[in-house]
Amino acid sequence: MEAVNQRAKELLEKGEIKAVLGYAKGTGHVRRPHFARKAGQVDQLVLDAACLQNLAVYVTKHEVKKLGKVAVIALPATQRAILQLMAERQLRDGELVILAVDGEAVKELDSAAALEEHLALKAQGLDAKDKALLAELDAMSREQRWVYWQNELSRCMKCYACRNSCPMCYCGTCTMDCNRPQWVPVASHGIGNLEYHAVRTMHLAGRCVECGECGRACPVGIPVHLLTFAAEESIHEQFGQRAGAKAKLDYALSTFKTDDKESFIR
């Protein structure tokens, strides 16, 4: 922590960056995102096991982009999200400085290539708890799974916290807000909730960096992250690729290839 704060301070003092995005103490054990815009504010930044949030959600925001070059103290999931955002052209290469804490050392990654190289060294995978939950869902019959999700999603009140906390949900106008025509009903009733979550899952399939932020953001505790995780794992299985691993866009679900045999069409 010392080292990363030290480096952040230097960068701010030299004027190479305009702000550092990291975590600060919030209420109780909660850690909240914090922008340190002056060297003096850097000391408020903390980095411990309680820091969970994917900070990449902020870097595409108009207000943050307006600040100028920003350094981000990035956990692996944040790094993956930033790389995926670069692949999807939402961030320019070199627009950010990524401060990656690796044990005692601090790595400064200032390009997509450097980020790709750094992430290639890290094994990406779900934590044991999520793995167990996914396995549990997998073991269910189709009918049981249907009942399970009907039940879970019945609590959804469409606050869109899952969407808003997701770094990959950066669209200016979300399909959910599109009302000419209103494909997905606004009201949070059974069918509307299901449609919303199905659309969200499909829009994130192949793009989800598996940070689990959506699940943490849900105020009523629906494990919505399992939906996108399941889609992502299935894509990894079938196409051998994961989101947030490559600087060049390679989107499994929509890449037209002339040598695709389309053997699944019968």
Added chain:
Amino acid sequence: MSRIGVFTCHCGENIGATVDCVKVAEMCKDIPGVVHSVEYKYMCSDPGQRQMQEAIKEHQLDGVVVAACSPRMHEPTFRRAAGDAGINPYMCEMANLREHCSWVHEKGDATTQKAADLIRVLVEKVKHNEPLHPIKVPVTRTAMVIGGGVGGIQVALDIANGGHKVVLVEKSPSIGGHMSQLSETFPTLDCSQCILTPRMVEAAQHPNITLMTYSEVEKVDGFIGNFKVTVRKKARKLDEKLCTGCGLCIQKCPNKKISDEFNEGLGTRTAIYVPFPQAVPNKPVIDLQNCTYYKTGKCKVCEKMCPTNAIRFDQEDELVTLDIGAIVLATGFKLMKTDAFPEYGYGKHKDIIDGMQFERLASASGPTSGVMKRPSDGKEPETVVFIACSGSRDRAKGVPYCSKICCMYTAKHAMLYKHKVHSGKAYVFYMDIRAAGKDYDEFVRRAIEEDEVKYIRGRVSKIYEEDGKLIVMGADTLMGGEPVVIKADMVVLATAVQSNDRSEELAQTLHVSYDSYGFFAEAHPKLRPVETNTAGIFLAGACQAPRDIPETVAQASGAAAKVVGLFSNDELTREPIVAVVNRQAAPVYSTCVGCFLCQGACPYQAIEQEEIKARSGEVIMTLARINPGLCQGCGTCVATCRTKAIDLQGFSNEQIYAELMTL
């Protein structure tokens, strides 16, 4: 409020027998926005169309639904009629009451109700229709013909004689194709070379034809009227301008034992070679795999011998990009090899040959100068067995289709053999004799009756070698399946016609469809046989299906007529059914977020980047833009776009939503 007219067609009995059209027309009067609803026996007829046009004027209709057959059949007809009556043609839609309703359901109230529902859906669509305007694109009046066989040559000559430029691309060093390898042709037994070579020379000398031999198409971009084709000109390793074709290099090349492709492996050639003496152009090419210089770094005999110093060992392949308006595929076929047949010895017997090898044996320019000698020991074969349908019509081991040309060329082969070896015996094993064509059956009868070729209806189960003879074990199914054993000196297999090597790859390069055997698919098997589903790309000859020479040449002229017809326009009009990325007022500009996931999804490379710039020149955002010239309206990008920033004109989100919601 819309003023929509509904015109229900009986299509004679096609719709009228199953759907109560009178009732449907009555029901449609109640749909909000419909001000006029009538039915008529044949809407597509002249009085039917006139009725619609008069109604448009009389009732001041702003939209029309014609409830009749498939839009693939008559949408252009009714849109033209609507356009002539003064409304935008794209305000006319068709409800498919025939294929989608009357043809697939029994007569009854439910069927009539479904017909009314289909119309209701289309009325909702028309309410959301926008007037569209055809897209105009210029035409480059240069055609490219891929494949320089008899089909390709014919296409090129016909287009060139029509006054347009043609680029004829051939992958081998000479044009001529399979026909140049044939000895004689059925059903007239005239010499193949004698009728083909003048055409080859004509193509080479025609002022409108550019020959690109030893070249292959690498990449095709663009669209009808405006293709950009990249051709790889393989290095011949000599300067074609300097080479006089004297042939000294070929005479002096020390490497003379290379299996000759033109003679189907029955003869040899040198490492620097022309495929055959009548080749066009008559310029040699160095075979890199077999040339001693490229293998060992020493030799260069040809360079020393060349009187004009034309040899260029350092010559590289050249990539040429050409502007092309239309493309004709005439890439031909290949024959299945004899090694595909375990029961006939996997091709290990030298005297079991395929039809093309027999052509070379019978040809005056072949390795034996036209004298019948069997390949193993050069002996004159006294008994020859011909086996038709080797691999064709064989679901188990070969291809299920009929190769079409084999019945005729087998009769020809047997005849040629009998003409050369009067005392010889010729047997033909066949399944059916398919000799449909002008003078074809007479030709086969002549083989049987005048030349005494023995035709045996039955299959050959096994061939094995014994005392220098090939023992052919067959059955005569017209004699109750009686076994037949023939001791033959040579066996000729009429092996199946297959699509050419790399035809799938070429189809993918050109974005044309192909069948499971690699033959290119026509747009319609009966009514559009020379067109592909990709506009501006046409077909000729055996690249589409097995074909003989007369058919290939006829189809080639057909394809040429299509190209010349296309080139008679100054500009082409394209249907405006293309995708569009929305644009809005600042500061939103568009709901497109510029992720460009659509770019990879587009099969036609139609999606470009557009920079939205401030007055200062600063780039505010980079958005997707769809080139309407390239877009084929497939809608893949529409489905890919998360923000629904892309709409397909004529099939917009709002239209489809309205259609669904009315049900």
